[in-house]
Amino acid sequence: MAQPKKKTSKSRRNMRRSHDHVAVPNVIYCECGEPTLSHRACAVCGSYKGRKVTPDADAQ
Numbered sequence: 001m002a003q004p005k006k007k008t009s010k011s012r013r014n015m016r017r018s019h020d021h022v023a024v025p026n027v028i029y030c031e032c033g034e035p036t037l038s039h040r041a042c043a044v045c046g047s048y049k050g051r052k053v054t055p056d057a058d059a060q
């Protein structure tokens, strides 16, 4: 079985893995009170920056 010429040290391995974490989503609260992701339209009321941006069946 092929062997690596130099073993990666625990320090080097851990330095490489320092970027492997999962990013925490940036949760904000919509005007309707629901938690939503920032820079995204609200999934519940469909508003973004105080304006309704998604088509709604009963609105038109």
Ligand SMILES: [Zn+2]
Residues within 6 Å of the ligand: 030, 031, 032, 033, 034, 042, 043, 044, 045, 046, 047
């Ligand atoms: Zn909302």
